Amino acid sequence: xxxxxxxxxxxxxxxxxxxxxxxxxxxxxxxxxxxxxxxxxxxxxxxxxxxxxxxxxxxxxxxxxxxxxxxxxxxxxxxxxxxxxxxxxxxxxxxxxxxxxxxxxx
Numbered sequence: 001x002x003x004x005x006x007x008x009x010x011x012x013x014x015x016x017x018x019x020x021x022x023x024x025x026x027x028x029x030x031x032x033x034x035x036x037x038x039x040x041x042x043x044x045x046x047x048x049x050x051x052x053x054x055x056x057x058x059x060x061x062x063x064x065x066x067x068x069x070x071x072x073x074x075x076x077x078x079x080x081x082x083x084x085x086x087x088x089x090x091x092x093x094x095x096x097x098x099x100x101x102x103x104x105x106x
Contacts, residue, residue, distance in 0.1 A: 001069060004060065004062060007078060007079040010079075012026050012079075024045065025060075026044060027045040027064070028068070028072060029042075029068045049065065051066040053065075053069050071092075
């Protein structure tokens with residue numbers, strides 16, 4: 001299961017508050033595609049499957065589907081807001097190779 005840093009939890013929490021919809025969670029998934037074989041996908045979701053894995057970080061509910069869970073085991077979602085780096089990034093120890101854009105891996 002992917003974990004969230006304090007910065008990522010705070011940013012996702014703020015984005016969820018802006019959505020103003022009860023029951024939303026951050027869904028993190030891995031899909032085939034991208035320049036390295038797999039790509040990350042993140043979106044807010046209110047529909048959950050029985051085999052989803054769910055954790056909560058500082059009030060933010062995070063959901064991962066069963067097929068993505070093993071590829072995200074030990075991964076960390078971070079958020080940076082600086083001059084040189086801004087946005088979300090995933091540090092995934094399961095990735096043997098990543099592309100230059102940082103959003104796909106193999």
